[in-house]
Amino acid sequence: MKSLKTSFKIVVPTLLLVLSTAFFIVFSAQAGTLAAVYIFMSRLKAGLDGSGANAVQFILAIDTATTIPTAGTITIEFPDDEDTSWCRTIGALTVAGVAGSAADLAGGNWDIDSALPTSGTLSAACTQGGAGTVDTITISNVGALTAGTTYGVQVASSTGVLGTNGTTGEHEVTVTAASGVTLDSKSFKIYLLGDDAVVITATVSDMPTVVCSISSNTVNLGTLYPGGAYATGGHTISTSTTSSGYYWAVYGTGDSSTDAGLYKSTATTHLIPSGATATLDLTNATIYGFGLTLSDPDSTDPATVAPNFVDTTAGTFGTIDRLYSGAKLVLSQSGTQGSAENSTVTYGAKAGSSAPAGTYQETVYWICGGYY
């Protein structure tokens, strides 16, 4: 009996101990796939050696399906028969987390949410494959990766030099995020082209150009009261040129025979002529007619308003003539004009006391050109 008691004192706890430990059967961790991944290469041309203008950078976006603990690594592995073409020179690479890239698909798993977290200082290097191994980019000291969050990281050449394989077409790469025995990976394709660049060439002509504008083709002069005050109306003209200078000239129509000026074409016809004098002072009660002035486009030289057409005296307007031969120079500039400059044109009109009531109209022709 005593022996039995002793036995039970030893056996039962041992039994329980063994049985309890027996139930701690550890399974190996299941490796999963990545929920989302993309590699954004700065160049897709095959055969880039990574030096100078042929430099290649990678932006990796990664969303794991499993939460990967901190102090892990991310590796990018290239095909086995393409050794030394992706990692052109073994060594450290520059690496930095990125919070977004131009390749993101907004609002989904392929939209980088935040920069790759770190545990310590992020580092990266590329190694070359040999027999049984492959070119690999390894990013180390990665922080914890939460499943469902997409992280971004950029690697570029430094001591280690990244390049591209010489064969065009699809290439399979494998991206793995791992920490300890926990890992997620995915294999997918990237595509290399024979040439990834389109070169645009252009000739800018040496032919001189001039660009002229009038802001409005119609200027309302209101109602003219015979013997009353003068009426005004206006618009702007603007010019730019690459020739050695520009000029504006003006001629009118009038009654198509006598003079330019405002013309009432309905019976009883009547012309308010522009006038025979060079200028008109419409503030003078006895003077009537039709003329115009221009403002100086630039307060200093080089644009110059012709003396008869300056707007410095209120009420004084320059007169115009008919036909091409009657064209008068009103504005000119020596030298090119890279950006359009404006001059304000003001028409002045006053009807004589004998002018009959009605509608008076004048068509003014503005000629613009560049010096030859």
Added chain:
Amino acid sequence: MKYNGILLLPVIILLLSVYPSYAQIALSIGVSPTSKVIKLNPGESYSDEIVYWNLSDEADTYRVFISGFEQIENQPGTAIILTAEEDAITNYSASKWVTVSKDILELEPNKNVKLQYTINVPTDTTDGEFNVEIFLISENAYQQQGTAAFTNLAAGTPILIQIGDDYVQNAELLRFVADKKVYEKIDVNFLTTIKNLGDMHITPTGEILIQNIFRQEVARIPFNKNAQSLLRDTLGNYEDNWTQSGYLTPSKAIALGPMKAKLMVTYRSFQPGFAVLASETTFWIIPWKIIIAILTVLLLAIIIRISKKKIEKRV
């Protein structure tokens, strides 16, 4: 019903009243090239194009004119077409040699339009220079009433066609003066008139040398720095300006008192040194305000001095 009719009538009349309305559009034209100089031979044919564009928001319609041209108000480097009558009688117009691909150009906003032209030189053309301008004038359909000024925009490309290698370049300097005789500040406009006696256009170039009373060079300004050309058988007025702040040049020459300006112009494209046009003019720079101020100060100083002496003497 009757009352309705009475009410309606004024309404109808009101609605039928015409109010002045103005359909305003902006006009814009860009032209390239702004001019052209071509060398051709009798019987030769030449084709090229002129590019036009419209930077306004509305389409503008332009009619194409082909005519000889002349300078505007004797201003070299400018061009205006001749009327049909004038073109018919001028000896130097090449308008009949030129054909264009279109008579009306519709310039859509923000589009470049090309107008092809062909010059067919007649076989019996004499040597010399001929001119033609391809000139566009806008056309607008005006639908307005009321007193108004309407504007049209015109721009052209003057083309100078040189026929043969035998040509004469000859010019005469008719006038060279400063626009005033006395200047308080140095802002002098030199007015030059040259007449082109040859059968080619010329582009006179040169400089105006300004000297003070001590024959020191005070300034040297370019003549016709814009390279404005003068058509054959035409008068051209050139204007050049000398502006200087202060009366002392960087080389310490005084720009005061009587000044002499010498013009030296060449115009020939071949051996220009053998046909130099020269002339001189004089003018005065008298900063009279400053002089009066100085004199006043001097006078005051003298008066004070004399007064002092008188006071001392008394004492």
Added chain:
Amino acid sequence: MAERVGFEPTVRKPVQRFSRPSLSTTQSSLLRHKLYHKDMLFPLLTNIFNLHIIIYMPNILRILFTIYICIYPISLLAKELDSPNYKIVGATTKGGGTTQTTDGDYSALLEIGRISNNPRNYSTSYKMFTSPEEAFLPAVPEVACFETTTNGSSNCTTGPTELTTGGMVAICGPSGCYDKARFEIDINDNPTDTLYAVMISTDNFSSDIQYIDGSSFWPESISTHNLSDFLTKTDWETQVFNIQGLQSATTYYIRIFALHGDFTQTEPGPISSATTSAGSVFFDIDIEDSTGISAETTAPYTISFTGAYELIGGSASTTAEDRIWLDGSTNSEGGFAIVVRGVNGGLKSDTTGQTIVSATADLNTALDGFGIQSEYIDYDTYPYLGSITAMTDYSGTGNYVGIVGTSATKVYESDAPVYNGRMALKVIAKPGMDKSAATDYQETIYFVLIPRF
């Protein structure tokens, strides 16, 4: 005749079949450890005999012997549990009844007075059930279809019509699915309320064994496999892609179990396999005028603003005669992005030192500029695949252009797999009046297509 104790036909509680003891049952009590032993009482009797020995041994030996006899049957059981023929039910022999775990997932049917499972009880026409639940076992299901990369036709019948007529490529894109699959169940006349679970492996069930989760449809380990992973045929097949989270270019094997009430889980059905696609992407550049929808040209790729398309400073915008034509297709789930980047940020002349700077702008109002505009987009239309769109900056009309800057910008995007994508870009330039004449204005534009897997 054994009394059927504890059988409730309406309550579906599976009887756990283990190939090894479950992780979740970490409770140390032997009573909770559910094993259904079909025909072996031997280890139990052995234990009783061994206990006898233990009582009469010295202490140390007792300990050692206890450990040995504990591990031996477990290892024996474990070995036997690997057998497809044995299921062990434990542990109590006190009468009959049903007991279950607190979560309700597992139950044990305990009987007294078992009927012998001697094969001499079988005939060709009948079989005597050795345990009561066998009368209610559903038929072992088969895999009617398990597809990833079929093209042009499909054995799957309850999926989308595009699948039936076009195969998996019609719903996954070029080369088929790389991370998912579809299976359908041949129910062998089972009632419609029969539940099914799917076991999946990459090595034909030799060591890698997982189940398909009934809500995420991803593979899961045995530790998280439970009743909610048993679904009806309808529930499984309503989901178009009912297996997800697979690795690319990998062969997967599946087999299906049926369940129709407590203790009625069948043997797994026959194994079916399929291999996922390795992924597919295609990209190409061509240069041709606006009619070049089908054009194929080779490098170098150049577009010129010369001759009739020469630029004139201060003039209206000029559109180059040729377009940049792009081909893009992929089966990546996130579609693709096409991104551009310019070396100079505009048309730059080394002679004049000036650059016609590229910016997103309406060149009708801007004085100066350079950029690209999408003119043409086409792709094969499939209801389950994606579409291609141009980004806003590049979707303008007239002379509105998008930037080609020194930083990469996205021009085109597909949101899902795409077949035969074809796009064209116009190049438009407008030099300002300030740009000096030169023949060497130039820009190099890099194009990058990024498939998003």
